[in-house]
Structures are given as structure tokens and as C-alpha cells.
Amino acid sequence: MPSRTPGALPRPAWTPPTGKPPLSSRLLRAAWRGLPAKRYDAGWEPGLAVPAADGSPLVTDHYFPRAEGDFPTLLVRSPYGRxxxxxxxxxLLFAEQGxxxxxxxxxxxxxxxxxxxxWRNEPADGRATVSWLRERPWFNGTLGTIGPSYLGYVQWALALDPPPELKAMVVQVGLHDPHALFHSGGALLLENALAVGVGMAYQHRGIVPLARATLRLRRRLRDITGARPLRDAYLSALGDEVPWLDEVLTHPDPDDPYWSGASLAGAAEGLTIPTALVTGWHDVLADQTFEQYRRLRRAGCETALLAGPWTHTSAVxxxxxxxxxESLAWLRAHLCADPSGLRPTRVRVHMGGEDAWRDLDDWPFSPATTSWSPGPDGHLARQASTGSAPPASFRYDPADPTPSVGGPLLSRTAGPRxxxxxxxRADVVTFTSAPLAEPVDVLGPVAARLSVSTDTGHADVFTRLCDVDARDRSTNxxxxxxxxxxxxxxxSEVTVPMGSTAHRFPAGHRIRWQISGGAHPRFDRNPGTGESPVDAVGxxxxxxxxxxDSALLLPQQVIRRAE
Incomplete structure (x- = not known):
């Protein structure tokens, strides 16, 4: 077991409090299946006040194993309550594991x-919490961090200037760039922004208030997202003004001074803290996770990546x-000197289309791509198109916007659909390959190279890769x-990143390229007038x-499993 930080003063004796973890937590723990057996009974010390960087009390709960001995500490900081x-x-779960x-x-x-x-308080408040930990009699000087989403953001905030006690991180479906959570391709990720607003405003108030607010948003989503102007329309669901939500809605430019300091991408540059990453193929933060992995690998940092068949919420x-x-094995290896649970490869991905896990030596960031070209007859071919006539056109009407179906959302409608x-619909065009004679494996970042023209000068182009099975079911x-x-x-020429995937198109299936003028309300609708979508009325x-000369760019691979 790791020892206390060299040079630290002897720790005073600590008498563990007698409190048990909350009954609701114990009941939920009993309902989970497929988890490792607990090693220790867990204790609970709730309601501790930890001074923030400005002196504000940060309410903190302490869970611990009821046993003699030194145990490492995990720091979990959340804006969603405890x-x-x-x-x-x-x-509860990690206290039971020591x-x-x-x-x-x-x-x-x-x-x-x-x-x-x-985002602005997290680096300083994380450091202040570590200073408080150093004074705890049970803290042995070995620290790890863990958590999903914004709970990942606070980990990167601490890693900007990592304390010497920090020995491991586990960032699960984690955030490092708030702007990219709310904006993509120049458009506002409207539905996700509203869902984040509800979560931030209500989750710490308890399950019942959160459930009511979520249902209220679901019932009013159509009216809110269809309002003209869009600004302040969320008030009917959230009930109160949310200043930070107003700000993110009205600052689409990543170079706007408002976003200065928001991105913590630089925390991975030169980082030496072993870091495990988790994402899902339909996670709203999947692109950020792959960027984190790329930066960590470039820095030479010990890292691991797990990508599963999950959305942002289903991953946990x-x-x-x-x-x-995966998380427990990583923390035991780097905080407890027990690497027995680690997998032998750096990357593990779930392969869609065959429902199987594959272990890989690394993730391909710059794979060779194959161009699939659209034809005027709706065919999608591996070779370049020989025609010069435009293969398709469509009319996008923002008064009846093309709806979103599935994909990386924070709602229950997320994922493959x-x-x-x-x-x-008449405002959606598709190009479909012939049935495949043999499987096609797509592994890596997908993109579309588009050549488009419009009659108004203002448009969105939504592009999607789908798998069409033998029953003609098309799944994103x-x-x-x-x-x-x-x-x-x-x-105009534009290259549209379409995210990363690991997917096998089986023999007999067809590859489909779907193109439209939007996906509403996942993205805000383009009004077609050049006005800001937040303020547009016309x-x-x-x-x-x-x-x-447009093309779908697929990173086709011959996948070799790591030995």
C-alpha cells in the first residue's frame, strides 16, 4: 500500500464515525448486478465543510472502508448534488473496494x-480541496480522481497544475471544452443545451424535482425549440432565468472572449498522471474523449481508452x-500497486454491427480513407462519380425543420434508431450502396467532403452514415x-467531421449516406436569412x-486484434 507523502507530519489518530451510507444508496447498490463482491463495509461522514478558494464552504461527504490500514483517496467533485x-x-461502491x-x-x-x-472556479477550488485533504488524519498522501461529464471537467481542472499527491485519473464520458458541448459546426446544440440547463438547475435538488423538470421540458420541447425568437423561450421549462445558459446560447463563436479559459484541452499536454478514458459511440462528448486520448498519447502519458455501445447516460x-x-482496475493498479486487473492492450472498443469487443494496440487518428461517391440515381459507389450533373437537391423549410432522430443526445431518444x-421526407436525400459481398469494417474518424450551393446563401448541411440491413431498416x-x-x-466546399466509430457492415447489408438541411431540435434551425438563430423571427x-464532386470518407480497416 502506498505510504504517506515524504516529509509529512505524523497523522493524529482518527476514530471513524459510526454513520452508515444513506439508505437510498444501499438499496440501489443491492439492485446492481455483475459488480465485484465488496471487500469492506462502508462508513459515511456527511456534511463536512471544506473551504473553497474564496472561503465559501463546499459541502462534502466522506465515505470510507471500515477497516484498519492505509487506503488511498478518491476525489469526486460534482455540480449535481451528492x-x-x-x-x-x-x-459506496469504491469505499467497499478499499x-x-x-x-x-x-x-x-x-x-x-x-x-x-x-467553469471558472474549478481549478482553484480543486486545489483548495487537496489542501484540506492534507490535514485529514486518514489521508495517506495518495490521491485519484474519477467521475463522468462535468465530473470529468473538474478532473482536468485539477490536472492543469496537478498536486504531487495525484497519482491517477479516470475520466468517464468527460468534458474538457464547454463550448464544444453547446456548439458544433457553427450551430447550437439546442436540445442538449436545454437538457444541461435542467440538470444543472434541478439535479442537486433531488430525484423528484429533477424528474418533474425533465418531464416539463419534454412536454414543452416543441414549443420552446420552435419559438421565435428562441432567446428566453426556455423559461417555461426551467422556471427561472439561468444566466450561464443565456450566455452560452448567445456566444456561438469559440474565439469570443466569453469562452476564454473555458477549454482545458491544454491540461493533457505534458501530463504524466496515468489517465483512463471512457466513452460511448453515441456519447455527446465522444469527440472530446478522442481528443483527450490523442493529446495524452502525444504527451507520452500512460493512458487507456474504453469505447462502448453507449450514449452519454447509458455508459453509467x-x-x-x-x-x-475498467475504472476499478485502473485505480487499483496506480493507487494500490495492484495491476492484476488491467487488460493487456491500450484500447478496447465495441464493434457495432457484430456486437463484439475488440482489443487494439492504439486508436487510428489518421487512417487511410476510402471515398464513396454519390450518383444521380441515388447509388453510392466506392469509385469516384463519372457524372458532372448535380446528384441531388432538396428544399429545406425552417418553418417545418427536418427532425432529429437518435444520435448523440442527452435524452432517452439518443443512440441508434x-x-x-x-x-x-422530401427534404432528406440518401445514397445507398449495393448489398456488400463481404463485410466492411469502418474504424476511426468519419467525414464528408461536400460541394454545395444554395439559393439564399445560408444553409446547414447534416450528413449521416447509416447501416441498412437485409430488412431495409436504416440505422444511424x-x-x-x-x-x-x-x-x-x-x-462551396466544406468538410464535415462526422465523429468516430468502430462498426462492421456485414455482408448483405448496404452503406447509406443520408444528407439533409438540419436535425431539429438537436441543432437549432438555420433561419435562412443570415440572422442569428437565437434572435431570428423571419x-x-x-x-x-x-x-x-462530393464524397463520403470512410476509414476502412483490416482490423487485427492485439495479441
């Missing part, structure tokens, strides 16, 4: 003092047995959107023409 699901998932767990509400949330800011729900096992009804694999401006009727339909 109750369900964080209490059983991190406090860790002290410090579960803390971020400044201005969950009863903690001060005002919440979407249905995927929790795999995610917990049947796209049949969507593809039957990955996608992306770009906001484009054109001059007259001359085509709407103008747009004719979008796709030209023959």
Missing part, C-alpha cells in the same frame, strides 16, 4: 456556498458493470453538421444542391 446516483456509484471517497458539491451547488460558474447505467470494472420515417452510425454560407449559385426556405 445524492443519487453519485452516492452509491462512487461513495478507498476513501470525498464527494463534494461544487461552489454554488448542492448546498455549497458562493455562486456557481460553469447499462454500461456500468464494464465501466466500473430506425431512420425509415426520416428518410421518407455517426453523423455531423456544418453551417455554410455560399455566394450566388457557385458551389424564416426563409432554402434550396440546397449537392454537386458531383
Amino acid at each position: 445524492g443519487l446516483p453519485w452516492s452509491p456509484m462512487y461513495g 478507498f476513501h471517497v470525498v464527494l463534494q458539491s461544487c461552489r454554488g451547488t448542492g448546498g455549497s456556498g458562493g455562486a456557481f460558474d460553469l 447505467q447499462q454500461g456500468w458493470p464494464e465501466v466500473f470494472a 430506425d431512420n425509415g420515417a426520416l428518410e421518407a 452510425v455517426c453523423d455531423g453538421l456544418a453551417r455554410v454560407r455560399t455566394t450566388g449559385r457557385e458551389p 424564416l426563409a426556405p432554402t434550396r440546397v444542391t449537392l454537386h458531383a
Whole structure:
């Protein structure tokens, strides 16, 4: 077991409190299946006040194993309260496995003092919490961090200037760039922004208030996202003004001074803290996780990547047995000197289309790509198109915007979905390959190279890769959107990143490329007038023409399993 930090003063005796973890946490713990057997009974010390960097009290709960001996500490900082699901998932489960767990509400949330800011307080408050830990009699000088989403962001905040005690991190479906959570391809990720607003405003108030707010948003989503202007329309669901949400809605430019300091991408540059990463193929933060992995690998940092068949929320729900096992093995290896649970390869991915896990030596960031070209007859071919005529055009009407179906969302409609009804619309065009004679494996980042023209000069182009099975069911694999401006009727060139995937198209299936003018309300609708979508009142339909030199770029691989 790791020893206390060299030079530290002897620790005073500590008498563990007698409190048990909350009953709700113990009941949920009993309902989980497929988790390792507990090693220790867990204790609970709730309601500790930890001074933030500005002196505000940060309400903190301490979970611990009821046993003699030195145990490492895990720091979990959350803006979503300290109750369900964080209490059983991190406090109770990891205490049972032999860790002290410090579960803390971020400044201005969950009863903690001060005002919440979407990102500006986390580096200083994380350092202040570590200073407090150094004075605890049970802290042995070995620290790890863990958590999903914004709970990952606070880990990167601490890693900007990592304390010497920090020995391992586990970032699960984690955030490092707030701007990219709310904006993509020049468009606002509207539905996800509203879901984050509800979560930030209500989750720390308890399950019942959160459930009511979530249902209220679901009932009013159509009216909110269809409002003109869009600004302040969320008030009917959230009830109160949310200053930070107003700010993110109205600052789309990543270079706007508002976003200065928001991205913590630089924390991975030169980092030496062993870091495990977890994502899902339909996670809203999957692109950020792959960027984190790329930077860590470039820095030479010890890292591991797990990518499963999950959305942002299902990774810590249905995927929790795999995610917990992966996380526990990483923390034991780097905090407890027990590498017995580590897998032998750096990367493990779930391969869609065959429902199998594959272990890989690394993730391909710059794979060779194969171009699939659209034809005027709706065919998709591996060779370049020989025609010069535009293969398709469609009319996008923002008064009846093309709807979103599945994909990386924060709602229950996220993930792979049947796209049949969507593809039957007149404002959606598709190009489909012949049935495949042999499987095609796509592994890595997917993109579309588009040549488009419009009659208004303002449009969005949404592009999606789908798998069409033998029953003609079209299921989304990955996608992306770009906001484009054109001059007259001359085509403009744009490359649209469509995210990363690991997917096998089996023999007999067909590859489909789907193109439309939006995916609403996942993205805000382009009004077609050049106005800001947040403030626009007028709407103008747009004719979008796709030209023959466009192509779908697939990173086709011959996949070799790591030995």
C-alpha cells in the first residue's frame, strides 16, 4: 500500500464515525448486478465543510472502508448534488473496494456556498480541496480522481497544475471544452443545451424535482425549440432565468472572449498522471474523449481508452458493470500497486454491427480513407462519380425543420434508431450502396467532403452514415453538421467531421449516406436569412444542391486484434 507523502507530519489518530451510507444508496447498490463482491463495509461522514478558494464552504461527504490500514483517496467533485446516483456509484461502491471517497458539491451547488460558474472556479477550488485533504488524519498522501461529464471537467481542472499527491485519473464520458458541448459546426446544440440547463438547475435538488423538470421540458420541447425568437423561450421549462445558459446560447463563436479559459484541452499536454478514458459511440462528448486520448498519447502519458455501445447516460447505467470494472482496475493498479486487473492492450472498443469487443494496440487518428461517391440515381459507389450533373437537391423549410432522430443526445431518444420515417421526407436525400459481398469494417474518424450551393446563401448541411440491413431498416452510425454560407449559385466546399466509430457492415447489408438541411431540435434551425438563430423571427426556405464532386470518407480497416 502506498505510504504517506515524504516529509509529512505524523497523522493524529482518527476514530471513524459510526454513520452508515444513506439508505437510498444501499438499496440501489443491492439492485446492481455483475459488480465485484465488496471487500469492506462502508462508513459515511456527511456534511463536512471544506473551504473553497474564496472561503465559501463546499459541502462534502466522506465515505470510507471500515477497516484498519492505509487506503488511498478518491476525489469526486460534482455540480449535481451528492445524492443519487453519485452516492452509491462512487461513495459506496469504491469505499467497499478499499478507498476513501470525498464527494463534494461544487461552489454554488448542492448546498455549497458562493455562486456557481460553469467553469471558472474549478481549478482553484480543486486545489483548495487537496489542501484540506492534507490535514485529514486518514489521508495517506495518495490521491485519484474519477467521475463522468462535468465530473470529468473538474478532473482536468485539477490536472492543469496537478498536486504531487495525484497519482491517477479516470475520466468517464468527460468534458474538457464547454463550448464544444453547446456548439458544433457553427450551430447550437439546442436540445442538449436545454437538457444541461435542467440538470444543472434541478439535479442537486433531488430525484423528484429533477424528474418533474425533465418531464416539463419534454412536454414543452416543441414549443420552446420552435419559438421565435428562441432567446428566453426556455423559461417555461426551467422556471427561472439561468444566466450561464443565456450566455452560452448567445456566444456561438469559440474565439469570443466569453469562452476564454473555458477549454482545458491544454491540461493533457505534458501530463504524466496515468489517465483512463471512457466513452460511448453515441456519447455527446465522444469527440472530446478522442481528443483527450490523442493529446495524452502525444504527451507520452500512460493512458487507456474504453469505447462502448453507449450514449452519454447509458455508459453509467447499462454500461456500468464494464465501466466500473475498467475504472476499478485502473485505480487499483496506480493507487494500490495492484495491476492484476488491467487488460493487456491500450484500447478496447465495441464493434457495432457484430456486437463484439475488440482489443487494439492504439486508436487510428489518421487512417487511410476510402471515398464513396454519390450518383444521380441515388447509388453510392466506392469509385469516384463519372457524372458532372448535380446528384441531388432538396428544399429545406425552417418553418417545418427536418427532425432529429437518435444520435448523440442527452435524452432517452439518443443512440441508434430506425431512420425509415426520416428518410421518407422530401427534404432528406440518401445514397445507398449495393448489398456488400463481404463485410466492411469502418474504424476511426468519419467525414464528408461536400460541394454545395444554395439559393439564399445560408444553409446547414447534416450528413449521416447509416447501416441498412437485409430488412431495409436504416440505422444511424455517426453523423455531423456544418453551417455554410455560399455566394450566388457557385458551389462551396466544406468538410464535415462526422465523429468516430468502430462498426462492421456485414455482408448483405448496404452503406447509406443520408444528407439533409438540419436535425431539429438537436441543432437549432438555420433561419435562412443570415440572422442569428437565437434572435431570428423571419424564416426563409432554402434550396440546397449537392454537386458531383462530393464524397463520403470512410476509414476502412483490416482490423487485427492485439495479441
